[in-house]
Amino acid sequence: MAVRGRHLALWGLFMAGGLLLPLLVDTGIIGRGTLRTIIMANFLAIFAMSWDVLSGRTGYISFGHPFLIGIGAYTTAILTRRFDVAVEYSIPIAVLVTMIGGAVLFIPALRIRGSYFALVTLAFMELVYQLVQVIRPDLTGGTRGMSGIVTLTKGAVQGYYLSFTLMALLGFFLWLLMKTRLGTALSAIGMNEDSVAGSGLNTTRLKLVAFMLGAFAAGLGGAFYVHYLGSIAPRALFDINFVFTIIVAALIGGAATITGPIFGAFFLTFLLEYLRPVLPGAERYLIYGGIALLVYMYQPGGLHKILEVGLERLRKRANP
């Protein structure tokens, strides 16, 4: 799990390539529509990475991830729209509040695991969905949500730079962190929590760190997402399809890898986008569900593992 020079070089290439990509818009190689699709992929990658730290590593599967994303998004939306708080303050506050939400989500993990935990997290999401609609709709906008929220960018290119920079920096930070012994310990929890405790490590504290990290990323992503869109709609945010898109992106890309969810998010977003003209309705989800199933059956490690195995074969062929 060591950090190697070639890994850092790949990250450097990825970041440089990402930052140069908008130049292709001017040359006409890619359109602004494609850039907007990439923006959505960047945000999905952030949400999938945050799920990966929390659930992919520890094995505590959360079906209620929008609970955390929603806290981040609503906190900054309410602060800026209703109380005129500047964005540079509202976003850090939103991230902190989401981390408190992460600690709340952690409470059931002290006692329950597996499918029971997953169901409780789903209940958390449903609870917040109902709460934002009935409690102080003058603040939350009720069922209609909120619009006119301050946006940080104008146009696709600026939106792209914001989302890509955020995704790449967050991804690199989480990837680096998961390469340390902390990442090893969190992965070990997902494999055998009792053995981690049997190795003298406080598993409660480790899980709390994973939940807070996941909440940090979800809150950051949620807050920036709402300031990119300029609006928030509870029905779209607390939607079960949104939950599954996040989870499938992480799994199809490769859980517990950080880079996998980035691949997964791009793969899924573009797949859904390309299917849109052919299958404009919800049947697109059938296709992506089928592809996710095939990838997962063929290689449970996801696209990340398929790529890793492929590169290893190439290396062996080059140096037999």
Add this chain to the structure above:
Amino acid sequence: MSACLELTDLVKKFGGLVATSGVSFKVEQGESIGLIGPNGAGKTTIFSQIMGELRQTSGKILLYGRDIRRLSTPARIKRGIGRTYQVPRPFREMNVLENIRVGLMPDNIWKMVFEGPDRDREEELALSVGLSPGDLLRTPAELSMGDLRKLEMARTMATEPSIMLLDEVFAGLTKGEISQIGDLIGELRDDGMTFLIVSHDLPALEPLVDRCIALDQGRKIAEGPFDEVMRDEAVRASYLGG
């Protein structure tokens, strides 16, 4: 001087079932004790209570004279107890070195993040239990049962215990592997390690222990030198079916 480990009147009930019924014994520093008895005698339940994985219904557990009943499992491990399991529990997607790394980790998040792994120590521990250099990057799925038990010993030793509880350490091993594990226990004993060993393999156990404690249906039925316990009428009746 207080005993290394002392159990007094330990009782564990699961509803109406009494799994441990008033068991008391002492283990002195550097001693090696065999814990024997038929299936369901309560041997593993005693281990789980010593480790804090199961809370006792009543009774005392003292480690170097200190009551450890309220301590969590990691806290007990920090105070010097280590345990292996009847069915090895490795981290299946990690290689041998990474498995040992978990045992070597400090229970401190900052140190986990800012201090790198001690690869020399990981390798040293793996080789010291008899794993070969070729095994170091293998995952548990690629190891034999004997090597899995060695790996578990190495991970337990990484926590620097002064007393090791070995549960069915010879189960599923070939004669050669039994001999290797036996030699390893012998070497650790020479270095002053204290052992409490559960095993059904009595011939393998005999040369490794100073004395034996026999259990049946949660009760201690005999204690003494290996031969003496084997000749005990109650032991023969319950354990050996004699």
